[in-house]
Amino acid sequence: SQTIHQWPATLVQPVGSPLSLECTVEGTSNPNLYWYRQAAGRGLQLLFYSVGIGQISSEVPQNLSASRPQDRQFILSSKKLLLSDSGFYLCAWSVFPNTEAFFGQGTRLTVV
Amino acid sequence: GESVGLHLPTLSVQEGDNSIINCAYSNSASDYFIWYKQESGKGPQFIIDIRSNMDKRQGQRVTVLLNKTVKHLSLQIAATQPGDSAVYFCAENMGRGNDMRFGAGTRLTVKP
Numbered sequence: 344s345q346t347i348h349q350w351p352a353t354l355v356q357p358v359g360s361p362l363s364l365e366c367t368v369e370g371t372s373n374p375n376l377y378w379y380r381q382a383a384g385r386g387l388q389l390l391f392y393s394v395g396i397g398q399i400s401s402e403v404p405q406n407l408s409a410s411r412p413q414d415r416q417f418i419l420s421s422k423k424l425l426l427s428d429s430g431f432y433l434c435a436w437s438v439f440p441n442t443e444a445f446f447g448q449g450t451r452l453t454v455v
Numbered sequence: 456g457e458s459v460g461l462h463l464p465t466l467s468v469q470e471g472d473n474s475i476i477n478c479a480y481s482n483s484a485s486d487y488f489i490w491y492k493q494e495s496g497k498g499p500q501f502i503i504d505i506r507s508n509m510d511k512r513q514g515q516r517v518t519v520l521l522n523k524t525v526k527h528l529s530l531q532i533a534a535t536q537p538g539d540s541a542v543y544f545c546a547e548n549m550g551r552g553n554d555m556r557f558g559a560g561t562r563l564t565v566k567p
Contacts, residue, residue, distance in 0.1 A: 349498075384463040384559075385463070385559055386544060386557040386559040387499070387544065387546075387557040389555070389556075402554070433498050435498070441554070441555055442487075443504060444489075444501070446498030446500070447498050448496075448497055448498050449496070449497065449498050451496075
């Protein structure tokens with residue numbers, strides 16, 4: 344069966360520090376991968392998606408970047424965090440674009 | 456933009472009653488819709504989906520209704536249980552790329 348792992352679960356980082364969140368998927372090949380951000384009491388905002396290794400599309404301009412160094416690995420990064428980067432970050436995968444997505448457990452990031 | 460209001464609507468129901476959660480979507484070209492359930496501190500989980508060539512789909516204790524004329528989607532939960540307490544999101548396929556657009560969500564609270 345397929346599983347998705349996302350870590351860490353919680354993270355407190357100072358303003359200006361770098362960020363690296365990692366997501367891996369097991370049990371499937373060539374998944375579509377997504378990073379979402381969820382502000383408190385709000386819906387999910389799509390940040391990045393990837394249809395293959397090295398292929399990253401960004402939905403909104405921001406202080407973040409994403410990379411896909413391996414087929415089932417998706418990384419969310421920042422060189423210098425801002426207070427506004429705080430939120431709940433979710434990684435997800437799907438077999439095909441715009442179909443049912445399977446989400447990780449999320450990372451709660453607090454920038455202080 | 457967001458297909459529903461910015462503030463998280465809430466719905467409180469008595470255990471055993473039926474629940475109806477509503478969602479207004481924005482794009483008349485959207486042809487695929489998903490309902491997700493998100494429990495506190497976790498990632499969203501797929502509940503049920505529907506394509507635009509249907510107006511009703513039933514699952515176990517859940518029914519999704521689609522009214523394309525008024526761009527309205529609803530999720531009906533029969534015999535609501537305490538374990539149904541969560542935030543429920545609708546997501547629409549915006550008809551371009553990999554963009555599944557999520558609504559802001561509705562918080563369902565089930566009273567014993």
